[in-house]
Protein backbone atom coordinates (compact mmCIF):
# COMPACT_ATOMS: atom_id res chain seq x y z
CA UNK A 1 0.00 0.00 0.00
CA UNK A 2 2.74 2.46 0.98
CA UNK A 3 4.63 1.79 -2.26
CA UNK A 4 1.50 2.34 -4.37
CA UNK A 5 0.10 5.52 -2.80
CA UNK A 6 2.53 6.45 -0.01
CA UNK A 7 -0.26 5.81 2.52
CA UNK A 8 -0.73 2.92 4.99
CA UNK A 9 -4.28 3.76 6.05
CA UNK A 10 -6.34 0.93 4.51
CA UNK A 11 -9.69 2.77 4.52
CA UNK A 12 -8.17 5.76 2.70
CA UNK A 13 -6.36 3.46 0.27
CA UNK A 14 -9.55 1.50 -0.45
CA UNK A 15 -11.74 4.61 -0.91
CA UNK A 16 -9.02 6.13 -3.10
CA UNK A 17 -9.45 3.16 -5.47
CA UNK A 18 -13.20 3.78 -5.62
CA UNK A 19 -12.64 7.49 -6.31
CA UNK A 20 -10.21 6.64 -9.13
CA UNK A 21 -12.77 4.26 -10.71
CA UNK A 22 -15.48 6.93 -10.45
CA UNK A 23 -13.15 9.46 -12.08
CA UNK A 24 -12.53 6.97 -14.90
CA UNK A 25 -16.31 6.58 -15.37
CA UNK A 26 -16.74 10.37 -15.50
CA UNK A 27 -14.05 10.78 -18.15
CA UNK A 28 -15.44 7.95 -20.31
CA UNK A 29 -18.86 9.60 -20.05
CA UNK A 30 -17.44 12.55 -21.99
CA UNK A 31 -17.66 10.33 -25.08
CA UNK A 32 -20.81 8.53 -23.93
CA UNK A 33 -19.10 5.32 -22.77
CA UNK A 34 -18.97 3.39 -19.49
CA UNK A 35 -16.45 0.81 -18.26
CA UNK A 36 -19.05 -1.97 -18.75
CA UNK A 37 -19.27 -1.15 -22.45
CA UNK A 38 -15.75 -2.53 -23.16
CA UNK A 39 -14.88 -6.19 -23.79
CA UNK A 40 -11.20 -6.25 -23.09
CA UNK A 41 -9.68 -3.88 -20.51
CA UNK A 42 -6.12 -3.30 -19.32
CA UNK A 43 -4.95 -1.34 -16.26
CA UNK A 44 -1.32 -0.45 -17.05
CA UNK A 45 0.54 0.14 -13.74
CA UNK A 46 -2.16 -1.29 -11.48
CA UNK A 47 -0.04 -1.50 -8.29
CA UNK A 48 -1.62 -4.09 -5.98
CA UNK A 49 -5.04 -3.82 -7.65
CA UNK A 50 -6.52 -0.84 -5.77
CA UNK A 51 -8.89 -0.07 -8.67
CA UNK A 52 -9.60 -3.74 -9.50
CA UNK A 53 -11.08 -4.12 -6.00
CA UNK A 54 -13.96 -1.98 -7.32
CA UNK A 55 -14.30 -3.70 -10.69
CA UNK A 56 -15.61 -7.12 -9.65
CA UNK A 57 -18.74 -6.95 -11.85
CA UNK A 58 -16.65 -6.01 -14.91
CA UNK A 59 -14.05 -8.68 -14.08
CA UNK A 60 -16.67 -11.40 -13.60
CA UNK A 61 -17.54 -11.12 -17.30
CA UNK A 62 -13.91 -11.93 -18.21
CA UNK A 63 -11.63 -9.60 -20.14
CA UNK A 64 -10.19 -7.61 -17.19
CA UNK A 65 -6.37 -7.50 -17.21
CA UNK A 66 -3.84 -5.56 -15.17
CA UNK A 67 -0.06 -5.29 -15.17
CA UNK A 68 2.69 -3.62 -13.17
CA UNK A 69 6.46 -3.56 -12.92
CA UNK A 70 6.17 -4.28 -9.16
CA UNK A 71 6.29 -8.08 -8.80
CA UNK A 72 5.39 -8.07 -5.05
CA UNK A 73 2.29 -5.94 -5.63
CA UNK A 74 1.20 -8.22 -8.48
CA UNK A 75 1.75 -11.35 -6.37
CA UNK A 76 -0.61 -9.94 -3.70
CA UNK A 77 -3.21 -8.85 -6.26
CA UNK A 78 -3.15 -12.18 -8.13
CA UNK A 79 -3.77 -14.03 -4.85
CA UNK A 80 -6.64 -11.81 -3.65
CA UNK A 81 -8.43 -10.62 -6.79
CA UNK A 82 -9.43 -13.74 -8.75
CA UNK A 83 -11.62 -12.04 -11.38
CA UNK A 84 -8.70 -10.14 -12.97
CA UNK A 85 -5.73 -11.55 -14.90
CA UNK A 86 -2.51 -9.99 -13.63
CA UNK A 87 0.96 -9.93 -15.11
CA UNK A 88 4.36 -8.40 -14.41
CA UNK A 89 6.08 -6.28 -17.04
CA UNK A 90 9.60 -4.82 -17.27
CA UNK A 91 10.60 -1.18 -16.81
CA UNK A 92 10.58 -0.85 -20.59
CA UNK A 93 8.30 -2.47 -23.22
CA UNK A 94 7.12 -4.94 -24.35
CA UNK A 95 3.95 -6.03 -22.58
CA UNK A 96 2.99 -9.71 -22.73
CA UNK A 97 -0.10 -9.13 -24.91
CA UNK A 98 -0.74 -9.46 -28.65
CA UNK A 99 -1.31 -6.47 -30.95
CA UNK A 100 -4.74 -4.84 -30.61
CA UNK A 101 -5.64 -6.86 -27.50
CA UNK A 102 -7.60 -4.15 -25.62
CA UNK A 103 -10.45 -1.80 -26.38
CA UNK A 104 -9.91 0.14 -23.12
CA UNK A 105 -6.57 0.86 -21.46
CA UNK A 106 -6.35 3.04 -18.39
CA UNK A 107 -3.87 3.93 -15.71
CA UNK A 108 -3.82 5.93 -12.54
CA UNK A 109 -0.63 7.82 -11.76
CA UNK A 110 1.95 5.99 -13.88
CA UNK A 111 3.00 8.61 -16.46
CA UNK A 112 3.32 10.86 -13.40
CA UNK A 113 6.58 9.02 -12.63
CA UNK A 114 8.33 8.41 -15.96
CA UNK A 115 10.97 10.38 -17.82
CA UNK A 116 10.27 11.38 -21.40
CA UNK A 117 12.18 8.54 -23.07
CA UNK A 118 10.27 5.92 -21.07
CA UNK A 119 6.98 7.77 -21.55
CA UNK A 120 7.45 7.72 -25.33
CA UNK A 121 8.42 4.04 -25.34
CA UNK A 122 5.27 3.19 -23.37
CA UNK A 123 3.02 5.32 -25.56
CA UNK A 124 4.33 3.33 -28.54
CA UNK A 125 3.65 0.04 -26.73
CA UNK A 126 0.15 1.11 -25.58
CA UNK A 127 -0.59 2.01 -29.18
CA UNK A 128 0.47 -1.52 -30.21
CA UNK A 129 -1.72 -3.33 -27.68
CA UNK A 130 -4.78 -1.09 -28.13
CA UNK A 131 -7.41 -1.96 -30.71
CA UNK A 132 -8.15 0.42 -33.60
CA UNK A 133 -10.97 2.64 -32.30
CA UNK A 134 -10.13 1.69 -28.71
CA UNK A 135 -9.93 4.28 -25.93
CA UNK A 136 -7.26 5.07 -23.34
CA UNK A 137 -7.56 7.13 -20.17
CA UNK A 138 -4.16 8.08 -18.74
CA UNK A 139 -3.62 10.34 -15.76
CA UNK A 140 -0.99 13.11 -15.55
CA UNK A 141 0.16 15.66 -13.05
CA UNK A 142 -0.96 18.78 -14.90
CA UNK A 143 -0.44 22.40 -13.92
CA UNK A 144 -2.93 22.12 -11.00
CA UNK A 145 -0.79 19.47 -9.32
CA UNK A 146 1.92 22.14 -8.91
CA UNK A 147 -0.41 24.15 -6.67
CA UNK A 148 -2.88 26.99 -7.16
CA UNK A 149 -0.32 29.76 -6.74
CA UNK A 150 1.74 30.61 -9.82
CA UNK A 151 5.35 29.64 -9.13
CA UNK A 152 8.74 29.19 -10.73
CA UNK A 153 7.82 25.52 -11.30
CA UNK A 154 4.73 26.59 -13.30
CA UNK A 155 6.96 28.73 -15.53
CA UNK A 156 9.38 25.83 -16.09
CA UNK A 157 6.48 23.48 -16.87
CA UNK A 158 4.88 25.95 -19.27
CA UNK A 159 8.20 26.40 -21.09
CA UNK A 160 9.30 22.78 -21.32
CA UNK A 161 5.92 21.01 -21.41
CA UNK A 162 7.32 17.85 -19.75
CA UNK A 163 8.96 18.31 -16.37
CA UNK A 164 10.73 15.25 -14.96
CA UNK A 165 12.09 15.89 -11.46
CA UNK A 166 14.62 13.11 -10.70
CA UNK A 167 15.24 14.50 -7.19
CA UNK A 168 11.57 14.10 -6.26
CA UNK A 169 11.85 10.42 -5.51
CA UNK A 170 9.80 8.51 -2.94
CA UNK A 171 11.60 7.48 0.28
CA UNK A 172 14.26 4.82 -0.53
CA UNK A 173 12.81 2.36 2.04
CA UNK A 174 9.65 2.06 -0.10
CA UNK A 175 11.74 0.15 -2.64
CA UNK A 176 10.82 1.90 -5.90
CA UNK A 177 13.13 1.43 -8.89
CA UNK A 178 15.82 4.14 -9.26
CA UNK A 179 14.19 5.65 -12.38
CA UNK A 180 10.85 6.26 -10.58
CA UNK A 181 10.47 9.99 -9.74
CA UNK A 182 7.90 12.77 -10.28
CA UNK A 183 6.71 14.05 -13.66
CA UNK A 184 4.45 16.94 -14.65
CA UNK A 185 2.80 17.61 -18.01
CA UNK A 186 1.57 20.89 -19.49
CA UNK A 187 -1.70 20.46 -21.40
CA UNK A 188 -0.19 22.04 -24.57
CA UNK A 189 2.59 19.43 -24.50
CA UNK A 190 0.11 16.55 -24.21
CA UNK A 191 -1.82 17.87 -27.22
CA UNK A 192 1.35 18.46 -29.22
CA UNK A 193 3.42 15.40 -28.27
CA UNK A 194 0.98 12.60 -27.49
CA UNK A 195 -0.92 13.28 -30.73
CA UNK A 196 1.95 11.44 -32.45
CA UNK A 197 0.46 8.19 -31.15
CA UNK A 198 -3.22 8.84 -30.50
CA UNK A 199 -6.11 11.16 -31.27
CA UNK A 200 -6.77 13.27 -28.19
CA UNK A 201 -10.49 13.17 -27.45
CA UNK A 202 -10.49 15.13 -24.16
CA UNK A 203 -8.25 16.67 -21.54
CA UNK A 204 -9.99 16.78 -18.15
CA UNK A 205 -8.23 19.00 -15.60
CA UNK A 206 -8.40 17.91 -11.94
CA UNK A 207 -10.23 14.72 -12.95
CA UNK A 208 -9.00 12.61 -10.02
CA UNK A 209 -9.32 13.93 -6.48
CA UNK A 210 -9.15 17.48 -7.90
CA UNK A 211 -5.43 16.78 -8.36
CA UNK A 212 -4.42 14.68 -11.37
CA UNK A 213 -5.72 15.39 -14.87
CA UNK A 214 -7.11 12.78 -17.28
CA UNK A 215 -6.16 12.49 -20.93
CA UNK A 216 -8.73 10.62 -23.03
CA UNK A 217 -7.11 9.15 -26.14
CA UNK A 218 -8.29 7.08 -29.06
CA UNK A 219 -6.36 4.67 -31.24
CA UNK A 220 -7.09 5.85 -34.78
CA UNK A 221 -5.45 5.34 -38.13
CA UNK A 222 -2.78 7.92 -38.93
CA UNK A 223 -5.04 9.56 -41.52
CA UNK A 224 -7.88 10.01 -39.02
CA UNK A 225 -5.58 11.44 -36.37
CA UNK A 226 -5.38 15.24 -36.18
CA UNK A 227 -1.80 16.20 -37.02
CA UNK A 228 0.30 17.35 -34.05
CA UNK A 229 0.47 21.13 -33.81
CA UNK A 230 4.19 21.12 -34.62
CA UNK A 231 3.48 19.50 -37.99
CA UNK A 232 1.05 22.24 -39.00
CA UNK A 233 2.18 25.03 -41.32
CA UNK A 234 3.69 27.99 -39.45
CA UNK A 235 1.09 30.54 -38.45
CA UNK A 236 1.07 34.06 -39.87
CA UNK A 237 2.08 36.79 -37.39
CA UNK A 238 -0.86 38.16 -35.43
CA UNK A 239 -0.86 41.97 -35.73
CA UNK A 240 -4.46 41.94 -34.48
CA UNK A 241 -3.38 40.60 -31.09
CA UNK A 242 -0.81 43.41 -30.69
CA UNK A 243 -3.23 46.17 -31.65
CA UNK A 244 -6.37 44.80 -29.95
CA UNK A 245 -6.03 46.89 -26.78
CA UNK A 246 -5.66 50.09 -28.79
CA UNK A 247 -8.74 49.22 -30.85
CA UNK A 248 -10.78 48.47 -27.71
CA UNK A 249 -9.70 51.71 -26.09
CA UNK A 250 -10.62 53.69 -29.19
CA UNK A 251 -14.11 52.13 -29.31
CA UNK A 252 -14.68 52.86 -25.63
CA UNK A 253 -13.47 56.47 -25.96
CA UNK A 254 -15.60 57.24 -29.01
CA UNK A 255 -18.68 55.69 -27.32
CA UNK A 256 -18.14 58.03 -24.36
CA UNK A 257 -17.65 61.02 -26.64
CA UNK A 258 -20.99 60.31 -28.30
CA UNK A 259 -23.02 60.64 -25.11
CA UNK A 260 -25.20 63.76 -25.21
CA UNK A 261 -24.01 64.76 -28.71
CA UNK A 262 -26.82 63.24 -30.80
CA UNK A 263 -28.98 65.53 -33.02
CA UNK A 264 -31.68 67.30 -31.08
CA UNK A 265 -34.90 65.73 -32.36
CA UNK A 266 -37.30 67.12 -29.76
CA UNK A 267 -36.41 70.77 -29.30
CA UNK A 268 -34.73 72.67 -26.41
CA UNK A 269 -36.83 71.04 -23.65
CA UNK A 270 -35.78 67.56 -24.69
CA UNK A 271 -32.16 68.70 -24.83
CA UNK A 272 -32.43 70.14 -21.30
CA UNK A 273 -34.04 66.90 -20.05
CA UNK A 274 -31.32 64.82 -21.69
CA UNK A 275 -28.70 67.02 -19.99
CA UNK A 276 -30.41 66.45 -16.60
CA UNK A 277 -30.53 62.69 -17.14
CA UNK A 278 -26.85 62.65 -18.08
CA UNK A 279 -25.98 64.62 -14.91
CA UNK A 280 -27.92 62.10 -12.85
CA UNK A 281 -26.15 59.23 -14.61
CA UNK A 282 -22.70 60.72 -14.10
CA UNK A 283 -21.74 58.47 -11.16
CA UNK A 284 -22.70 55.48 -13.27
CA UNK A 285 -20.70 56.63 -16.29
CA UNK A 286 -17.64 57.26 -14.10
CA UNK A 287 -17.79 53.68 -12.83
CA UNK A 288 -18.41 52.44 -16.32
CA UNK A 289 -15.33 54.26 -17.55
CA UNK A 290 -13.22 52.62 -14.82
CA UNK A 291 -14.61 49.21 -15.75
CA UNK A 292 -13.92 49.89 -19.44
CA UNK A 293 -10.30 50.80 -18.76
CA UNK A 294 -9.89 47.63 -16.66
CA UNK A 295 -11.40 45.62 -19.51
CA UNK A 296 -9.02 47.20 -22.02
CA UNK A 297 -6.06 46.36 -19.73
CA UNK A 298 -7.21 42.74 -19.40
CA UNK A 299 -7.44 42.44 -23.17
CA UNK A 300 -3.91 43.85 -23.31
CA UNK A 301 -2.65 41.20 -20.85
CA UNK A 302 -4.42 38.42 -22.73
CA UNK A 303 -2.98 39.56 -26.05
CA UNK A 304 0.54 39.57 -24.62
CA UNK A 305 0.09 36.05 -23.15
CA UNK A 306 -1.32 34.76 -26.45
CA UNK A 307 1.57 36.26 -28.37
CA UNK A 308 4.15 34.78 -25.97
CA UNK A 309 2.57 31.33 -26.30
CA UNK A 310 2.47 31.69 -30.10
CA UNK A 311 6.17 32.60 -30.13
CA UNK A 312 6.92 29.52 -28.00
CA UNK A 313 4.99 27.26 -30.36
CA UNK A 314 6.70 28.82 -33.38
CA UNK A 315 10.09 28.15 -31.75
CA UNK A 316 9.06 24.51 -31.15
CA UNK A 317 7.98 24.15 -34.74
CA UNK A 318 11.30 25.54 -35.90
CA UNK A 319 13.12 23.00 -33.62
CA UNK A 320 11.25 20.12 -35.26
Ligand SMILES: C[S@@+](CC[C@H](N)C(=O)[O-])C[C@H]1O[C@@H](n2cnc3c(N)ncnc32)[C@H](O)[C@@H]1O
Pocket residue numbers: 003004005020044045046047048049050051067068069070073089090091092107108109110113180
Ligand atom coordinates in the same frame (compact mmCIF):
# COMPACT_ATOMS: atom_id res chain seq x y z
C1 LIG B 1 1.30 5.72 -7.76
S1 LIG B 1 1.29 4.04 -8.13
C2 LIG B 1 -0.40 3.82 -8.65
C3 LIG B 1 -0.84 2.38 -8.69
C4 LIG B 1 -2.27 2.15 -9.15
N1 LIG B 1 -2.48 2.65 -10.48
C5 LIG B 1 -3.24 2.76 -8.18
O1 LIG B 1 -3.81 3.81 -8.49
O2 LIG B 1 -3.43 2.21 -7.11
C6 LIG B 1 2.21 3.96 -9.63
C7 LIG B 1 2.35 2.56 -10.16
O3 LIG B 1 2.95 2.60 -11.45
C8 LIG B 1 3.76 1.47 -11.56
N2 LIG B 1 4.70 1.66 -12.66
C9 LIG B 1 5.64 2.61 -12.80
N3 LIG B 1 6.34 2.42 -13.92
C10 LIG B 1 5.79 1.36 -14.54
C11 LIG B 1 6.09 0.66 -15.75
N4 LIG B 1 7.10 1.03 -16.53
N5 LIG B 1 5.35 -0.41 -16.06
C12 LIG B 1 4.33 -0.79 -15.26
N6 LIG B 1 4.01 -0.20 -14.09
C13 LIG B 1 4.74 0.87 -13.74
C14 LIG B 1 4.42 1.40 -10.20
O4 LIG B 1 5.02 0.15 -9.94
C15 LIG B 1 3.25 1.70 -9.29
O5 LIG B 1 2.55 0.53 -8.91
